[in-house]
Amino acid sequence: MISVRALTKRYGGVLAVDDLTFDVPAGRVTGFLGPNGAGKSTTMRMVVGLDRPTAGTATVNGVRYADLAEPLREVGALLGAEAMHPARTGRAHLRIGARSNGILPARVEEVIAEVGLEKAAGRRIKGYSLGMRQRLGIAAALLGDPPVLLFDEPVNGLDLDGVRWIRALLRGFADEGRTVLVSSHLMSEVQLVADRVVIIGRGRLIADADTDEVLRGLGGPRVRVRTPRAQELHRALVERAAVGRTAPDELEVTGLSTTEVGDLAHALGVPLHHLAEVEQSLEHAYLALTQDSVEHGGHHSGRPQGAVA
Ligand SMILES: Nc1ncnc2c1ncn2[C@@H]1O[C@H](COP(=O)(O)OP(=O)(O)OP(=O)(O)O)[C@@H](O)[C@H]1O
Ligand SMILES: [Mg+2]
Structure with a gap:
């Protein structure tokens, strides 16, 4: 379980995350939604200790990331801008991560198989496609076999096969009892995979509920x-x-x-x-809920419930 309590992050004059409180329970996929700049990545970075909160706390199973004895065994994350040395092979990248965390080389081969990178693992990362990089990033997150997993926009740039693969993977992790937090802009994707959604706008909580509940909140059929x-x-x-x-x-x-x-x-x-x-779609619910909190971009021309002039 991930617990976020009154979490706040200020970058100079920008209030990126504003007094955010929510839980991400085990055994379920929780979708993390919000417009560009809403504070999703910042929140996730604070959970895994890559950013320091201005105020509030983020804990994993009750412990702050910095206080975890073996962080890689507690929480794994795919956060987009992973540093991967392009001249290294995928396998070498994973072995370095494993070694520095006391994880056996045999586990590296396990995660390579789990993400389907057997054929590419011996090749240099610079020759990887976007999908291969995503798979490698997920393999790295899985190295410590952690019960808590965070994925920031994991389907970005993936083809249909990749998207379906991620969906099945997330479902599988939750069914194994893990805690899964996944951010995405693709509402239809989130609707397919997320049991719950946490929606934020301008760093503030807009909704925290079961996906079904959010859909029902749309005002009937x-x-x-x-x-x-x-x-x-x-x-x-x-x-x-x-x-x-x-x-x-x-x-x-x-x-x-x-x-x-x-x-x-x-x-x-x-x-x-x-x-x-x-x-009823999560997209409609999302648009209705985030109407007032869009940071970038124009109006929603496709909005279904506009009044007739
Ligand atoms: N390192 C940083 N320095 C300064 N401002 C930052 C930094 N990181 C994020 N911000 C600002 O914090 C706000 C939230 O950004 P964040 O990346 O968390 O949003 P997001 O919800 O992940 O957006 P997106 O959907 O575009 O990925 C934005 O206004 C962003 O410009
Ligand atoms: Mg982001």
Whole structure:
């Protein structure tokens, strides 16, 4: 378990992490979400002792990283900017990490096999593809067989096979009872793999809940309906639910079922050309929750629940 308590990090005038408190429980995959610059990487770096908190604490199984007797056996991390000497082979990189932590060379071969790098392990890192580097970084995180694992944007730049592999790997770690914290921008990915999500914006906590709970918080089912008389249907719906106009002939209704929308249209004599429930996505929940905390980037043009002008 990872425990973050009133964690704060200030870089000069920038408040990167602002009084953050949350837990990452064992046996589950916890997704760590937030816009660019929200403070995800900074938080993760503080958990593994690469950055010193301005205030507050981050502990792994109750102990601060700096006080862990054998840190590599307690927590493993893939944090993106790993220093890898390009002229070394993948195997040599892992052996150096193992030796300096009292880990036997046989374990190096185990992690190489675990991440599927058997063929590439003898090659120099400078010739590795992005996916191979990610695998090597994960192998390094696994060296001490730690019960707590952190992955900062592990699927960045990976192809579909790589993404699916990471997903299965994270699931497997959690099923083994490990603590897994994974940051990502790919909401659909997070939705597929995360049992829980911690969402932050501008360094502050926005949500900390089960993925299902976050999806339920969207205000009930969402229904898409197409009709040539959208204006008329809209007028009737808007008294009963949240309605957005997504195209001249298309509405999105939150809070009513397809049956209710269909019956209402029928009562009005409005013909329907399409009526279906839209699967609730973490992306929608995320956009709704982070609306006010986007640090970079423009508005969300794809937002589904905008009011009709
Ligand atoms: N070493 C540093 N020195 C100064 N400012 C920093 C440093 N590291 C991070 N920051 C600032 O802290 C804030 C949080 O950055 P951080 O990298 O933690 O965000 P993030 O959520 O990981 O973003 P991204 O999704 O882009 O990876 C940003 O405003 C960033 O500019
Ligand atoms: Mg980051």
